[in-house]
Amino acid sequence: MPAMSKLPSLTTRLIQVACAILWCLAAAGPVFGFAALKPILISQHIYESKCDIKTESTETKCVDQDLSLNFLFTIACMVTNISALPVGSILDTFGPKITGVIGSVILALASLSLKFANKMVYLDGYLTGYTLLALGGPFVFISCFQLANSFPKNSGLILALLTGAFDSSSALFLLYRVYYFSVGKLSISNFFTGYLIVPAFIFLCQLFIMPKDSYKTVGTLAKIAETGIDETGRPIDDDLLHPEDRESAISTRDDLYQPTITETTALLMRRPSGVSRRASTLSRNSYNSIKSSYEQEADTKLVSSSGGVFGVLHGYSISQQLKSPWFSLMTFFTTIQMLRINFFVATIKAQILYLYGGDEEIATTVNHFFDLALPLGGLCSIPFIGLILDNLSTLTVLYILTGMSLFIGVMGLLSWIPGTYAGIIVLVIYRPFYYTAVSDFCAKVFGYDNFGTVYGAIIAISGVCNILQQVMDRITKEHFHMNPTPVNSILVILTLMFGAGLIGFVKSQEKEIKRRNLEMEAEDASYRSIPT
Numbered sequence: 001m002p003a004m005s006k007l008p009s010l011t012t013r014l015i016q017v018a019c020a021i022l023w024c025l026a027a028a029g030p031v032f033g034f035a036a037l038k039p040i041l042i043s044q045h046i047y048e049s050k051c052d053i054k055t056e057s058t059e060t061k062c063v064d065q066d067l068s069l070n071f072l073f074t075i076a077c078m079v080t081n082i083s084a085l086p087v088g089s090i091l092d093t094f095g096p097k098i099t100g101v102i103g104s105v106i107l108a109l110a111s112l113s114l115k116f117a118n119k120m121v122y123l124d125g126y127l128t129g130y131t132l133l134a135l136g137g138p139f140v141f142i143s144c145f146q147l148a149n150s151f152p153k154n155s156g157l158i159l160a161l162l163t164g165a166f167d168s169s170s171a172l173f174l175l176y177r178v179y180y181f182s183v184g185k186l187s188i189s190n191f192f193t194g195y196l197i198v199p200a201f202i203f204l205c206q207l208f209i210m211p212k213d214s215y216k217t218v219g220t221l222a223k224i225a226e227t228g229i230d231e232t233g234r235p236i237d238d239d240l241l242h243p244e245d246r247e248s249a250i251s252t253r254d255d256l257y258q259p260t261i262t263e264t265t266a267l268l269m270r271r272p273s274g275v276s277r278r279a280s281t282l283s284r285n286s287y288n289s290i291k292s293s294y295e296q297e298a299d300t301k302l303v304s305s306s307g308g309v310f311g312v313l314h315g316y317s318i319s320q321q322l323k324s325p326w327f328s329l330m331t332f333f334t335t336i337q338m339l340r341i342n343f344f345v346a347t348i349k350a351q352i353l354y355l356y357g358g359d360e361e362i363a364t365t366v367n368h369f370f371d372l373a374l375p376l377g378g379l380c381s382i383p384f385i386g387l388i389l390d391n392l393s394t395l396t397v398l399y400i401l402t403g404m405s406l407f408i409g410v411m412g413l414l415s416w417i418p419g420t421y422a423g424i425i426v427l428v429i430y431r432p433f434y435y436t437a438v439s440d441f442c443a444k445v446f447g448y449d450n451f452g453t454v455y456g457a458i459i460a461i462s463g464v465c466n467i468l469q470q471v472m473d474r475i476t477k478e479h480f481h482m483n484p485t486p487v488n489s490i491l492v493i494l495t496l497m498f499g500a501g502l503i504g505f506v507k508s509q510e511k512e513i514k515r516r517n518l519e520m521e522a523e524d525a526s527y528r529s530i531p532t
Contacts, residue, residue, distance in 0.1 A: 013150040019205045020144035024165035028141040031076040031134045033173035036371040070346045076134035081463025085456045096143040100206040103139025107199035114192040167378025307393030308513040314447035329502040335462040351484040355415045377428025402499030409492035
């Protein structure tokens with residue numbers, strides 16, 4: 001075990017957390033604000049050379065221009081999700097400081113590419129720059145999650161602030177759009193010249209402010225993730241401790257930390273609850289350690305609260321886990337949800353225009369509402385997500401996910417203003433809830449030993465399949481003449497199919513687990529009744 005060291009001063013830790021929140025607001029996931037950026041790209045005549053006409057308009061001039069613009073977002077989504085695994089590997093090998101520095105360099109290259117994109121001849125500067133922007137986000141975001149344990153007793157609050165900053169980062173392009181159309185037409189080149197301040201700030205923070213090592217080991221974070229138990233085998237919440245244990249736990253937890261061993265990639269989409277101190281991660285030694293009475297009690301509660309699902313594949317090899325129906329069904333369901341969400345983000349205005357007979361005013365109003373609701377939805381949903389995952393069974397959570405997804409899909413088929421707004425509101429809440437639920441599902445079903453690999457594989461596979469978004473976009477424009485209903489209808493049907501399949505499988509497994517438990521209890525009772 002590495003030697004313990006004292007925590008840095010209170011002021012230092014506060015500055016570290018504040019800096020991380022600031023750069024997450026600006027750099028963690030701005031690419032998801034594409035719907036707000038797109039009108040600016042159109043106004044700046046980006047990809048307009050693919051069309052025959054050049055007129056001032058708030059709409060694209062031809063299908064090829066629109067497809068090229070939407071392709072920026074398609075590739076960005078793929079890169080963001082696929083990068084989870086390589087970012088995690090770099091984090092495991094070099095630690096959070098080097099990972100953050102790499103992220104700042106990537107963001108600087110992204111800014112330079114977008115700044116000089118209009119002067120590049122042999123390279124698509126916009127596609128390159130937007131892709132690098134999507135790649136840099138995970139580097140700078142994941143590397144700062146270990147700061148959640150700079151204040152051990154408030155880890156849930158810090159995680160909530162960091163993930164809230166990630167959700168709000170999509171508002172960067174919303175603010176740019178408001179300035180562009182209300183104050184002055186700041187060009188893409190000039191905007192990203194100014195944006196170079198962000199990677200420079202991150203780079204300097206990593207060199208002079210941020211810790212070289214993580215504040216907790218992965219094993220410790222794994223306990224906190226689902227059990228709320230720290231490295232001493234005691235609850236993070238002191239109120240749960242026995243009186244005689246409380247004083248020693250407080251002194252141990254507040255004065256000491258361990259240098260990092262490994263890090264998790266799954267924290268990218270984790271939305272922790274302040275109540276449970278959730279923090280998705282993997283553990284290398286969870287099955288070989290001697291569990292305290294608190295840990296055993298926590299595991300028992302998780303088995304009960306999850307409906308018996310907790311621990312179903314814990315201890316299995318990675319090969320067995322990846323070949324299981326638990327993995328394949330969740331991967332299929334995740335892929336469909338990712339496609340639906342990203343397809344809507346990329347084409348929201350075009351969809352609304354068609355559904356409402358080309359009414360530009362309605363389409364613009366709905367688009368602006370969505371741009372504002374997207375970052376706010378993640379912030380508002382954080383506390384409720386934790387409460388739902390902490391208090392409802394895995395099967396119930398799957399029912400809620402499927403129901404919400406179907407509601408969003410059906411509302412997207414209607415030319416009904418209240419339904420359109422209701423669908424958007426549910427969507428912006430559903431997006432962070434879904435990703436957190438997948439992370440929670442993986443932790444409970446697959447355990448911590450292979451958590452990063454399993455969760456990363458699900459997100460990476462779904463990210464690769466996101467290329468189908470471009471296919472759906474082209475089919476909608478060229479074969480269905482801008483009518484999004486056929487593609488959306490197919491996605492709703494697939495959601496119902498895979499959602500029902502996943503729910504049916506989990507329900508059958510719950511029954512099987514309960515049957516086996518009853519048999520074991522009967523055998524134990526029979527054994528105890530044998531006279532000695």
